[in-house]
Amino acid sequence: MVEKDIAAELKKRGFKLTHQRKAIISVLGNCREHLKPADIHQRLHKKYPGIGLVTVYRTLELLQENGLLCEVHIGDSCRSYLKRQRPGEHHHHLVCRDCGRVADFTDCELDRLKQRLERETGYRINRHLLEFMGLCPQCQIREV
Amino acid sequence: MVEKDIAAELKKRGFKLTHQRKAIISVLGNCREHLKPADIHQRLHKKYPGIGLVTVYRTLELLQENGLLCEVHIGDSCRSYLKRQRPGEHHHHLVCRDCGRVADFTDCELDRLKQRLERETGYRINRHLLEFMGLCPQCQIREV
């Protein structure tokens, strides 16, 4: 999904395409790291000063509710977001602990484990959270 | 690890064993759900009124730093804790979305996936977060 797709998706669902929303989408779209609300607000300031932090929060909520972005849990904060690459697709993240860059992967190979756990514990499982953290190729070089 | 072990561990590392700490450890020790700081504070109030929320925060930090409790990420909040069953052991959680009860499991079968991802992405992985969410046996019955 590129910026245009996200914009189109919002429009399709009857939401207005404001300057602010476009700007926020653009920040997320040009970024491979996960960002906290305050990070996004700060980045906005350079190009589009005057957009309020409140609007950032509201737009993130809107995008989130419409499945247009995803959260990253591992690492520092708990509210860190990322543009969703493909709408609706089940996927997971590989997060760089230095620069925050995120790579996606889709096949999590957890079916067998899930079934074993259901059998052993009696839980009925319907959701899982899986993220890997490490160093991306660039940060490995930088680290030496 | 039972309460006594946790207490002993703290003592061994030169921390004082105060009433408050014992009380907090006891709340965590008698509980199979994950609890937020405010939850713990509330539960303390019944048996040991007068323990401040600040002390709860400080004690949780202490226990956390000493590897005596673990966090739960999936679900509502981001700061939810649980007594660690065995010190230092690599393990994961299965969380009930209704009652919050947590079951542990140790073998996460992620080695193969980890290796595949390292090969495919070039990331060097050194940590992962894996949690399952569902319904525990009791909450399945209650749900019908």
Add this chain to the structure above:
DNA sequence: TTTATAAATGAAAACAATTTTCATTTAGCG
């Protein structure tokens, strides 16, 4: 193109969660 209108925005205030400060208390040692 202009107009009407509901939706979106920004600023300030409110709220919630967490941390800091500091004076007082206490565990654990001698």
Add this chain to the structure above:
DNA sequence: CGCTAAATGAAAATTGTTTTCATTTATAAA
């Protein structure tokens, strides 16, 4: 028992997030 550093509680400060409300704006209809 008395000493001392560590721990506590209460209040204040800080940080992150949400609500309120008057104003602005995107969009659809005229």
